[in-house]
Amino acid sequence: MENLELQQLVETISIDLFGKPFKHKAFFNPRLKSTGGRYLLGTHNIEINKKYLEQLGKNELIGIIKHELCHYHLHLEGRGYQHRDADFKSLLKMVGAPRYCNQLPEVKQKRRPSKILLYRCTSCNLVYQRKRKIDTSRYVCGKCRGKLALVKEYLA
Incomplete structure (x- = not known):
């Protein structure tokens, strides 16, 4: 046409x-x-x-x-x-x-598969699941104010 x-x-x-x-x-x-x-x-x-x-x-x-x-x-x-x-x-x-x-x-x-990031508090071991990377030097655990560390990154 x-x-x-x-x-x-x-x-x-x-x-x-x-x-x-x-x-x-x-x-x-x-x-x-x-x-x-x-x-x-x-x-x-x-x-x-x-x-x-x-x-x-x-x-x-x-x-x-x-x-x-x-x-x-x-x-x-x-x-x-x-x-x-x-x-x-x-x-x-x-x-x-x-x-x-x-x-x-x-x-x-x-369409790309979404990425899942797992962060863990080094003090109380609370796990945070996020879709975007966070700056671990600026953000702390909401429960105990401990330091966060990236544990695992995988595709969902």
Whole structure:
């Protein structure tokens, strides 16, 4: 699918679901990384991440288009177009658009396992489990004010 086909699809969805024309540009933006699409307030254009079409299919793309058209039409009408606004939430529900797009499969694979750090008080042997490293020269045991020492670091 190219930009021209995307433009036609957006215009069709706008007329069919919203009963209003889409008078601006819709195009694929290859630089979008963490989102399925975005509505630009200044130009009123809609940018779509092509990876969502390639990896999750046309249904996901249509959901993203519906979502961005909700932003578009509400903004042009001067109503609440942001995610937190009641107007936006009700319009999403009315047209069957998702509030957020699904995560790309390639992003799910990149997720790193979380690291667990175990610290032990040298005085009372109380064990502390943390996800982030702590500066043992600055922090002490909360029970006896003894010195802390890193015991073990492992992946969860």
